Amino acid sequence: MAETLQFELVSPEKLLVSEPAEMVTVPGSEGDFGALPRHSPMIATLRPGIIDIYEGGNIRNRIFVAGGFAEVNEERCTVLAEEAVPVSELKAEDAAARLKAAEEALQAAETDQARAQAKRAHDVAVAMQAALSGGQPAAH
Structure with a gap:
């Protein structure tokens, strides 16, 4: 089994996602970035776009975010989103x-x-x- 990091997506209303992921791609304000296990610590602002959550080398889930912030460290990627909606529900x-x-x-x-x-x-x-x-x- 591939190494994972804990991904958490929080909106103003509630915790939307809390699960392990192999990789998460995030729409950073300076460009998309991928968060992987053992990632260097960073904080980034987000632009409106899609977060992709990977499992088994494939996208497992896609979530639209209107913006916010992301904090990444070696074990976790936490996104504080202004608004978040699964792409399937748009x-x-x-x-x-x-x-x-x-x-x-x-x-x-x-x-x-x-x-x-x-x-x-x-x-x-x-x-x-x-x-x-x-x-x-x-x-x-």
Whole structure:
């Protein structure tokens, strides 16, 4: 049996995943990274994208995250996600509605803070649509 690390995914509502994994790929703000057993300690910010959980050399589970933070060490990868949804539960109509709302908010934004919030919502909606089509948006 392959060596594993403990993977935990926590959202504001609850602990979503706590299980061993051979590898976890995470959408870091500076690019995707893979967390493996005996990984060097690091903390990273996340961009909207997909976390892939591997077992037996194959992807066992895919989870969309809207952003957050990851802490990795030799034995564990912990993700604190702003929002997390299994890719299998994403719906195209929800992503389209979020994108429309974000575009409307961008047009209506009158302050830098409002524009930044609307841009963030837009980035999440675009990443959600990319997850539905089987891909990941490019890192910014």
